[in-house]
Amino acid sequence: MERKQGLQVGVIGLGSMGFGMAGSLLRAGHSVTGCDVHPEPARALAAAGGRAASKPAEAAAEADIVVVVVVNAAQTETVLFGPDGAAAAMKPGAVIIASATMAPDIARGLAARAAALGLLYLDAPISGGAAKAAQGELTIMASGSPEAFSRARPALDAMAAKVYELGDEAGVGAAFKVVNQLLAGVHIAAACEAVTFAKRLGLDLDKVYEVITGSAGNSWMFENRVPHILEGDYTPRSAVDIFTKDLGIVSDIGRAEKFPLPIAATALQMFLMTAAAGMGRDDDASVARLIAQITGLDLPKKAR
Amino acid sequence: MERKQGLQVGVIGLGSMGFGMAGSLLRAGHSVTGCDVHPEPARALAAAGGRAASKPAEAAAEADIVVVVVVNAAQTETVLFGPDGAAAAMKPGAVIIASATMAPDIARGLAARAAALGLLYLDAPISGGAAKAAQGELTIMASGSPEAFSRARPALDAMAAKVYELGDEAGVGAAFKVVNQLLAGVHIAAACEAVTFAKRLGLDLDKVYEVITGSAGNSWMFENRVPHILEGDYTPRSAVDIFTKDLGIVSDIGRAEKFPLPIAATALQMFLMTAAAGMGRDDDASVARLIAQITGLDLPKKAR
Structure with a gap:
């Protein structure tokens, strides 16, 4: 197989998602420079064949593509436009792939600031979890200009099994992700x-797991998360705090739009209670542990 | 193919589920006598090769198996043990297959009353909807004595693609169905x-339908019900009032057990609001029409 000419890709944010995505980019033959607030994952990336940068600007300086995989909108803004931010260091015409879950209007604002610097911007939230990130099999819900898609394509292909092209401006991808997270959060709770x-x-x-996964009460999240409860294993694959954040975004948009979201609001309260009880960094199935604590139930314990 | 010796089966309740189940029993070679509060479906059953009875006792008199497919626990009690009820007319050792969704303790009580008359009782709630009922491809969540299962088997095989055997006494099947309906109702809302x-x-x-059904936000109900919204077609496949009833049962059990169910409680309120707005007999996806009415949204209208 002919080796394709690799691109220079900066990856900012090397958590469980970003590190996996950086690895997928490396495997696809790209030169990857990674950066994180913690030094360890960038060192691990260097050991795997990439390069470590200490600041976003350094990861972005020579990049054709900068993938931003931080926790939220505020961090995305900081790593792009804050001190030592990526945007000012990027080559004109380079593309930002922004993957944090955020409100659509914030995504539109970031895209406008990128455009003012001569940069392309793809609003590209991700779905699928850490395992799919490591395998290069994420789902990406993306919107942006045809030119942004075109420039980002080699990275998208390396990171994702499925790229939904949802519109030609930023904000649409964000909105799809928000709707997905509303459902995902409600279904977990x-x-x-x-x-x-x-x-x-x-x-x-x-038996409940067997019957429900074969019945009309099933959901993707029921099927995926209930095994954590059955095994008593709350090692975070995705943490409670992700859903206090994402259902928080849903709730903020609902209030801004004067749009009632009673089911999502109730689910948010369940995640907040679980976080308040000290389980914010544990697996999001910990909502079951909270309910068990409150009601005095014995759920399965992890085998040792 | 050798024709098996058919059994005498009474079917009490010939709504969209019961009529389909009666048809499946006929196709399997059984003799079926049907009864409903409305005369039309029993006549239609007679035209299809069954027999029409005007009272539960008449449908049950010669039956080996009596299938009760009425709306709720109260109707089940009435058709079994009320005036002209089925139970007093049944042969000793005949089996009742009770399919309405009800609280587990009520199912246990009905089973005890049946046992006192020398009858077998299978607690056998159904899932799958009218189309699967007509095709003999329901899911049945059943519990009862091995003898009850054994006697009921020919009817179960005729009506269901999948029979879960969940325990050896009544109440367990009902509890599984209640848990399924909690999830189903929440997922629709x-x-x-x-x-x-x-x-x-x-x-x-x-596009939302396409993306979500391929993402972690998917549920069986999202996949099944959202097309009704996209087509603007609220012809009841399953009605709002089914979920005011079933989430009402969930809510009653939660209160009796002092077990908090905040998500289910919120979903119940959404169905109650939809029923209060005059849509109780419409398709359960009408919760979307309620929200659209409240918020002034234009949802798709049915093509004519």
Whole structure:
């Protein structure tokens, strides 16, 4: 197989998602420079064949593509436009792929600031979790100009199994992700409520998992998260705090738009209670542990 | 193929589910006598090769198996143990298959009353909707004695693609169904909330359906019900009032057990609001129409 000419790619944010995406870019033959607030993951990236940068500007200086995989809108703004930010260091015509979940109007604002510097911007939230990130099999919900898509394409292909092209300006990708997170968060909280309720009713939880995943009550999240409860394993694959954040974004937009979101609001409160009880950094299925604590239920414990 | 010796089966309740189940029993070679509060469906059953009875006792008199497919626990009690009820007319050792969604303790009580008359009782709630009922491809969540399962088997096989055997006494099947309905109801209400929110955000709803059904925000109900919204078709496949009833049962059990169910409680309120606005008999995706009415959104209208 002919090796394609690799691009220079900067990856800012090397958490469980960003580190996996950087690895996928390396495997696809690109030169990857990574940067994180913690030094360890950048060193690990260097050991894997990439390069470590200490600041966003340094990761972005020679890049054709800069992928931003930080936690939220505020961090995205800081790493792009703050001190030592990436944007001012980028070559004209280079493209920013911004993957944090954020409100659509904030995505539009960031895209406008990038455009003012002669940069392209792809509003490109991701879905799929750390395992899919490491495998280069994410789902990306993207919007931006055809030129931004075109320049970003080699990186998108390396990182994603599926790229939805949702519109020609920033904000649309963000809005799709927000709608997805509304459902994802509600379904996790509902799964935790249903499984603990089933336990209170005296049901065999393994059987509950079997029956519900074969019935009309199933959801992607029920199928994916309930095994964590059955195994008593709350090692964070995705943390409670991700959903206090994402359902917080949903809630903020609902208030700004005067749009009532009663189910999402209730789910947000369940994640907030779980975080308040000290489990914010644990797996998001910890909502079930919170309910068990409150109600005195014995859920399965992790085998040692 | 050798024709098996058919059994005598009474079907009490010939609504969209019961009529389909009666048809499946006929196709399997059983003799079916049907009964409903309305005369038309029993006549239609007679025209299709069954027999019409005017009272539960008449449908049950010669039956080996009596399938009860009425709306709720109260109707189940009435058709079994009320005036002209089925139970007193049944042969000793005959089996009742009770399919209405109800609280587990009520199912246990009905089973005990049946046992006192020398009858077998299978607690056997159904899932799958009218189309699967007509095709003999329901899911049945059943519990009861091995003898009850054994006697009921020919009817179960005729009506269901999948029979879960969940325990050896009544109440367990009911509890599984209640847990399934908690999730199903929450997922419908959440789908309606998410789709209307997406509309407010200016998104293309067909694209939302495509993206979400391929993403972590998907649920069985999202996939099944959102097309009703996209087509603007609220002809009831399953009605809002089914979920005011079933989430009402969930809520009653939660209160009796002192078990908090905040997500289910919120979903119940959404169905109650939709019913209060005059849409109780319309398709359960009408929660989206309620939200659209409240917020002034234009959802798709049905093509004529």
